[in-house]
Amino acid sequence: MNGEKLFNAKAQRRKGRKGFLVGSMVGVLLSGCTAPRLPDDPALAALRADGRVLELEQRWRLPAGSDDAAWAQVPPQRVILHPQNAIAPGLDGGDAITAELRAVSDGEGLALRLAWPDAGEDRYSTTHTDRFADAVAVQFAIDGAPPLPYVGMGEPQRPVRLWFWRAGRGAENLAAHGFGTLAANGDTPPAVEARRTADGWVVTLRGPLPATANPLPLSVAVWDGAGAGRDGRKRLSAWQLLLDPRRTADRARLTALAQESRSHGAAQNGARLVREHGCIACHRLPGQAAADIGPDLTRAGALHWPGYLRRSIAEPSAFVLPRATYHAPGSGQTSLMPKLNLPPAAVEAITAYLATLRGGEE
Amino acid sequence: MTARQLAMVIDLNKCIGCQTCTLACKSQWTDHGGREFMYWNHVETRPGLGFPKDWEQAGGGWDNGQLRPGRLPRLQEDYGYPAEFGYQALFEAGEKPLRPLQEMQWGPNWDEDQGAGEFPNAYFFYLPRLCNHCTNPACRAACPRQAIYKREEDGIVLIDQERCRGYRYCVAACPYKKIYFNPLAGKSEKCIFCYPRVEKGLPQACAYQCVGRARHVAFLDDRDGAVHRLVNEWKVALPLHAEYGTQPNVYYVPPLSPPQIGPDGRPLDAPRVPEEYLAQLFGPDVGKALDTLRAEMAKKNRGENSALMDLLIAYRHGDMFRLDRPREVV
Numbered sequence: 001m002n003g004e005k006l007f008n009a010k011a012q013r014r015k016g017r018k019g020f021l022v023g024s025m026v027g028v029l030l031s032g033c034t035a036p037r038l039p040d041d042p043a044l045a046a047l048r049a050d051g052r053v054l055e056l057e058q059r060w061r062l063p064a065g066s067d068d069a070a071w072a073q074v075p076p077q078r079v080i081l082h083p084q085n086a087i088a089p090g091l092d093g094g095d096a097i098t099a100e101l102r103a104v105s106d107g108e109g110l111a112l113r114l115a116w117p118d119a120g121e122d123r124y125s126t127t128h129t130d131r132f133a134d135a136v137a138v139q140f141a142i143d144g145a146p147p148l149p150y151v152g153m154g155e156p157q158r159p160v161r162l163w164f165w166r167a168g169r170g171a172e173n174l175a176a177h178g179f180g181t182l183a184a185n186g187d188t189p190p191a192v193e194a195r196r197t198a199d200g201w202v203v204t205l206r207g208p209l210p211a212t213a214n215p216l217p218l219s220v221a222v223w224d225g226a227g228a229g230r231d232g233r234k235r236l237s238a239w240q241l242l243l244d245p246r247r248t249a250d251r252a253r254l255t256a257l258a259q260e261s262r263s264h265g266a267a268q269n270g271a272r273l274v275r276e277h278g279c280i281a282c283h284r285l286p287g288q289a290a291a292d293i294g295p296d297l298t299r300a301g302a303l304h305w306p307g308y309l310r311r312s313i314a315e316p317s318a319f320v321l322p323r324a325t326y327h328a329p330g331s332g333q334t335s336l337m338p339k340l341n342l343p344p345a346a347v348e349a350i351t352a353y354l355a356t357l358r359g360g361e362e
Numbered sequence: 363m364t365a366r367q368l369a370m371v372i373d374l375n376k377c378i379g380c381q382t383c384t385l386a387c388k389s390q391w392t393d394h395g396g397r398e399f400m401y402w403n404h405v406e407t408r409p410g411l412g413f414p415k416d417w418e419q420a421g422g423g424w425d426n427g428q429l430r431p432g433r434l435p436r437l438q439e440d441y442g443y444p445a446e447f448g449y450q451a452l453f454e455a456g457e458k459p460l461r462p463l464q465e466m467q468w469g470p471n472w473d474e475d476q477g478a479g480e481f482p483n484a485y486f487f488y489l490p491r492l493c494n495h496c497t498n499p500a501c502r503a504a505c506p507r508q509a510i511y512k513r514e515e516d517g518i519v520l521i522d523q524e525r526c527r528g529y530r531y532c533v534a535a536c537p538y539k540k541i542y543f544n545p546l547a548g549k550s551e552k553c554i555f556c557y558p559r560v561e562k563g564l565p566q567a568c569a570y571q572c573v574g575r576a577r578h579v580a581f582l583d584d585r586d587g588a589v590h591r592l593v594n595e596w597k598v599a600l601p602l603h604a605e606y607g608t609q610p611n612v613y614y615v616p617p618l619s620p621p622q623i624g625p626d627g628r629p630l631d632a633p634r635v636p637e638e639y640l641a642q643l644f645g646p647d648v649g650k651a652l653d654t655l656r657a658e659m660a661k662k663n664r665g666e667n668s669a670l671m672d673l674l675i676a677y678r679h680g681d682m683f684r685l686d687r688p689r690e691v692v
Contacts (some may be wrong), residue, residue, distance in 0.1 A: 089506070089531065124548075125545065126396070126545045126546050127437060127438075127443075127545065128436065128437050128545060129434060129435060129436065129437045129441070129530075129533075129542070129543045129545055130433075130434040130437070132437045169548070179506065180507040180508055181505055182507070182527065183524075203527060230527075230528075230529045231506055231527075231528075231529045231531075232506065
């Protein structure tokens with residue numbers, strides 16, 4: 001409570017200084033009073049228990065740069081980044097890495113401080129044609145309606161926004177609604193401050209909150225220039241929910257997300273069903289020969305929420321990755337994967353099994 | 363296949379390696395803005411490693427319907443960056459010759475003075491190269507953003523500069539290494555077959571400026587055009603490295619050469635440029651093409667008529683280019 005008081009006091013000071021912020025700050029204060037206390041929400045508790053929630057700290061001002069002392073008071077949160085292996089070109093093999101994210105908002109702006117391991121500094125070079133630069137992107141699902149979009153660049157009806165930074169090339173403010181649609185969104189790029197540490201990068205990105213939704217789904221991706229990283233040759237996180245505990249959250253939205261976050265099936269049954277249905281004929285699964293007709297599933301549970309896996313099993317054509325072998329020949333957007341018409345319990349069991357596949361991550 | 367395909371035939375027997383085509387292209391399209399090292403059109407000397415260095419070993423193209431992996435050429439080592447000269451030295455007293463400020467490692471036609479074979483049977487010939495505007499472009503297939511497209515009306519392959527994000531999969535995929543990454547712009551660029559000229563009915567700058575009258579331009583389906591006649595009727599114009607699988611649309615009339623000289627100083631029955639070497643570039647039909655050329659040339663030498671020789675001689679410059687729509691297609 002002390003922290004909250006301090007926050008309010010600082011907000012009051014700011015109100016006095018900057019009149020135009022009064023409205024928004026009052027909104028923040030009021031929401032703190034009238035909204036049900038979010039930690040009591042059972043859906044939110046479930047999402048927290050599943051490790052889906054990143055806390056958004058409220059401060060009266062955004063930290064200025066990566067070395068601003070204010071960051072020391074913001075707890076770091078772990079985000080695990082897995083090699084992209086669902087579509088080529090991707091990363092064949094390689095380990096997951098852990099990034100540290102700190103997130104602060106002043107009610108209007110968002111500051112993200114990302115630190116991740118990267119062996120060598122690879123900056124964009126205007127005197128080379130064969131080099132690639134280290135890069136980071138934060139992707140926001142701006143359309144609040146469930147379900148969450150596909151974690152790689154969104155889907156046709158579910159757009160995403162991205163803050164993107166490349167070493168030596170600055171930042172971009174981008175939008176996408178599916179593979180290959182990435183384009184500038186017309187907004188000012190985020191302010192960036194980047195520096196090398198002994199074994200990686202610390203990058204601070206600052207800009208207006210990309211969307212007002214609370215929680216705001218985001219995912220993180222990094223590219224390693226030394227490994228010809230660009231495009232799909234990246235490591236990325238599953239969707240995470242950036243939650244501002246001082247603002248109201250849409251309870252219906254939280255409930256829907258909690259359903260996406262969990263499967264109620266028995267993973268052991270799912271593993272048996274996957275064997276019985278011969279999924280390995282097309283998909284790569286742990287301990288099996290590398291089938292390459294459908295997407296690699298060895299990290300399915302690390303990159304995707306059970307909700308996405310459930311939808312892909314029940315409705316394979318709901319969203320199909322753009323690779324020739326994933327589509328039925330001459331079908332347009334129909335998945336090559338047959339609709340199995342499984343009973344809901346079987347779908348749940350397979351979902352539960354796939355959710356355990358995390359590429360060896362503990 | 364697009365509705366139509368504009369194509370080019372380059373007669374290697376008429377190419378003198380003067381690089382007028384190279385300069386026509388460079389001054390038109392690639393003289394600034396990170397393109398200084400690029401040659402959308404260049405003339406290299408064969409046998410040789412070419413431009414970019416050793417491009418034939420850099421992969422790309424198709425292998426049984428799958429893209430074959432390729433590597434990215436390096437700016438300094440494989441393309442060579444145009445050297446700066448300290449011109450201010452010209453205004454200073456002294457004996458220092460004007461030299462490049464940095465040591466150049468490679469450049470277009472860097473190995474011009476090498477060739478192959480031993481005197482008196484040393485040999486070389488010139489090979490002009492540009493984007494082949496392939497019917498099955500590997501570059502287009504390699505782009506995950508569909509930034510590369512082939513125009514329906516003339517088959518010209520272009521990179522949409524708005525869509526390109528500089529990933530360079532196309533550069534690796536092109537087996538001719540005729541897509542260049544512009545490191546200043548952060549995007550990939552290539553020969554545009556002078557489409558703004560083509561749209562006005564003018565031939566490409568490289569073709570129009572060729573002092574040797576070596577380049578013919580026409581739509582492949584234009585039965586009166588030189589390309590159809592040389593490629594499909596006379597079968598004396600062949601694609602370069604057809605085995606790369608991209609179905610290139612620039613064709614070459616292979617070079618004839620004088621006979622080899624034997625130890626006794628008399629001419630032998632074998633051409634100076636070995637047919638096996640030409641077959642590596644132009645495929646197994648190169649022998650037949652050379653036979654046809656020799657037979658028709660002999661006719662002309664005997665004072666007989668040869669429609670093929672007349673076509674290749676190109677008495678009228680304007681006859682080499684047919685960019686209008688042929689009547690039977692309209």
